[in-house]
Amino acid sequence: MLPLLVSQVSKTFHPSKRPVVEALKTVSIKIEQGKIHGLLGPNGAGKSTLIGMLSGMLLPDTGKIEIFGLDIVSDTLEAKKLIGVVPQEVTYEMAFTVREVLHYFSGMHGVPSHERNARIEAVLTDLDLLDKIDERAKHLSGGMKRRLMIAKALIHKPKFLILDEPTAGVDVALRQKIWQLVRRLNQEGMTILFTTHYLEEAEQLCDEITLINHGQVVREGNLKDMQTEFAQNSIHFELFDINVPHLAEVKSIGVEFEYPLTDLGPDMHALTSHYTGNIKSIKSGAASLETIFLELTR
Numbered sequence: 545m546l547p548l549l550v551s552q553v554s555k556t557f558h559p560s561k562r563p564v565v566e567a568l569k570t571v572s573i574k575i576e577q578g579k580i581h582g583l584l585g586p587n588g589a590g591k592s593t594l595i596g597m598l599s600g601m602l603l604p605d606t607g608k609i610e611i612f613g614l615d616i617v618s619d620t621l622e623a624k625k626l627i628g629v630v631p632q633e634v635t636y637e638m639a640f641t642v643r644e645v646l647h648y649f650s651g652m653h654g655v656p657s658h659e660r661n662a663r664i665e666a667v668l669t670d671l672d673l674l675d676k677i678d679e680r681a682k683h684l685s686g687g688m689k690r691r692l693m694i695a696k697a698l699i700h701k702p703k704f705l706i707l708d709e710p711t712a713g714v715d716v717a718l719r720q721k722i723w724q725l726v727r728r729l730n731q732e733g734m735t736i737l738f739t740t741h742y743l744e745e746a747e748q749l750c751d752e753i754t755l756i757n758h759g760q761v762v763r764e765g766n767l768k769d770m771q772t773e774f775a776q777n778s779i780h781f782e783l784f785d786i787n788v789p790h791l792a793e794v795k796s797i798g799v800e801f802e803y804p805l806t807d808l809g810p811d812m813h814a815l816t817s818h819y820t821g822n823i824k825s826i827k828s829g830a831a832s833l834e835t836i837f838l839e840l841t842r
């Protein structure tokens with residue numbers, strides 16, 4: 545049974561006195577068991593709208609969403625037991641302590657009462673938040689609130705974890721910790737779907753990606769296959785100072801640059817001698833996810 549099958553789903557918003565927004569136009573996505581799947585796309589592409597529907601917070605206008613074969617609209621409660629969702633917006637129960645919030649959610653998700661304390665401690669230990677167990681949620685820092693949101697999503701040991709920009713506004717060390725946890729959960733059998741604008745992180749983590757733009761899937765599939773397909777005969781490099789005069793053939797791609805490769809030795813010599821002392825990194829071969837992203841969403 546697939547963790548997620550989205551078939552021909554669409555969603556249009558009708559805000560009062562403002563133009564309608566076609567947030568998703570017939571989107572279909574399939575996620576296989578045990579994968580880490582990146583849902584990527586520019587701001588406003590429709591990612592959070594889709595995630596809102598996967599978590600049962602929004603209803604699709606058309607189409608069908610199945611979580612392990614359960615229809616999210618007609619079998620909402622059963623389907624929700626199998627997923628943990630970390631929404632993009634920080635939501636936390638202002639007046640309650642971390643312990644109280646997690647007790648509430650473990651009860652809501654059917655964690656047996658004799659298991660709750662141990663479960664809460666285990667999740668908070670994983671997220672390095674155990675020392676804040678009796679702190680009120682409203683007194684947590686931004687990064688701690690984000691960790692509490694992840695703790696809420698994990699409290700019932702879901703089989704499928706969905707994270708909407710879990711590392712936005714989070715410091716480098718915590719970002720690495722979150723991704724380590726995601727990797728470990730995946731190795732233990734959890735299927736993961738996440739969104740991020742940090743494409744290097746996605747590149748390191750994802751088996752597969754779905755790229756959406758203007759409410760439509762523009763590309764989906766195995767990341768490595770895509771990188772091979774987009775690989776060009778070129779050298780990718782990054783500079784310390786981007787204001788130096790560029791070689792005529794050099795093209796800029798996001799923060800990186802690209803130099804067409806015809807003959808490795810002379811081309812590399814031309815590049816390194818021209819940018820001498822100014823090259824931060826050099827890559828060749830497979831295209832970076834940033835290159836693919838820009839190419840497909842341009």
Ligand SMILES: Nc1ncnc2c1ncn2[C@@H]1O[C@H](COP(=O)(O)OP(=O)(O)OP(=O)(O)O)[C@@H](O)[C@H]1O
Pocket residue numbers: 557558559565566567585586587588589590591592593594632
């Ligand atoms: N409740 C709503 N009412 C009206 N329009 C909405 C609503 N929710 C989302 N939209 C619109 O739907 C479109 C898709 O928004 P969505 O939040 O899904 O984008 P996103 O891909 O998650 O972007 P980001 O990367 O910035 O988080 C946007 O144009 C947004 O303004």
Ligand SMILES: [Mg+2]
Pocket residue numbers: 591592593632708
């Ligand atoms: Mg979003």
